[in-house]
Amino acid sequence: MVPTFAPTTPTADPATEPLDPCAALITPADVAGVLGLDPAKTSVRTIRGLPAPAVGRTEKIDCTYQGEKGRSLFTLRAYTYESPEAARKQWELNASLEDGEKRDIAVGPATGLLYVRRGELLLSLIDGPRTLAVQVPDRTVPKGRARENLITDFAQRALKIDPEAVATTSAEPTPGVPAVQAGAGS
Known part of the structure; x- marks a missing residue:
């Protein structure tokens, strides 16, 4: 049985609530x-997975961020591995x-x-011994906001990256695949 945590809201009393790992990410x-x-109607549902020694995974956290009436806004999956090599593999x-159409990206x-x-x-990233996947449906994207900007914003927050550092970062492009810089596109 995989434990789940009750949704965390910004009004929860930190003295009585255990720190939810998803709320710690974003x-x-x-x-x-x-x-x-409305912050009072926004929550996160957390599922903590089990370690997977066969692949070197030491931690697994799946997060579903929800809006009013439990409407799913986006999902975030954060995994930690025993080494950068295990994470990359x-x-x-x-x-x-x-x-889907794949584009190289750096955040x-x-x-x-x-x-x-x-x-x-879907944004799938590797950062040393950690991997992060952020999946955002188009219906979540506010009018006037580029999809890529929103998904990289969520990734920056989860990885605790200074937004100013992201503005000039790009990945080495894969031949034949156009690169996307964090914060670009529509």
């Missing part, structure tokens, strides 16, 4: 601020299984792929 209040939602395996020191799909974006 607080529901930050999500509400980015999306222009598993990331490469997972990347080969994803579909601060993290590098990876942006998958452009009908109705959503």
Whole structure:
């Protein structure tokens, strides 16, 4: 049985609530601020996974950020591995299984792929011994905001990267695949 945590809201009393690992990555209040939602109606549901020694995974956290009436806003998956090599091996395996138009991307020191799909974006990053995947459906993107800007904003927050450091970062492009800088595109 994989433990789940009750949704965390910005009004929860930190003295009585255990620190939710997803709320530590991106607080529901930050999500509400980015999306222009009511912070009192924004929450996160956390599922903590088990370690997977066979692939070197030491920690697995799956987060579903929710808006009013439990509407799913986006998902975030953060995994930690025993070494950067173990993380890269598993990331490469997972990347080969994803579909959609792939673009190389960098968000601060993290590098990876942006998958452009009908109705959503998936950003899959590797940062040393950590991997991060952010999946945002188009319906979540506020009017007037570029999809790529929103998904990289969430990744920056989860990875605790200074937004100023991201503005000038790009990945080495894969031959034949156009590169996307964090904060670019529509």
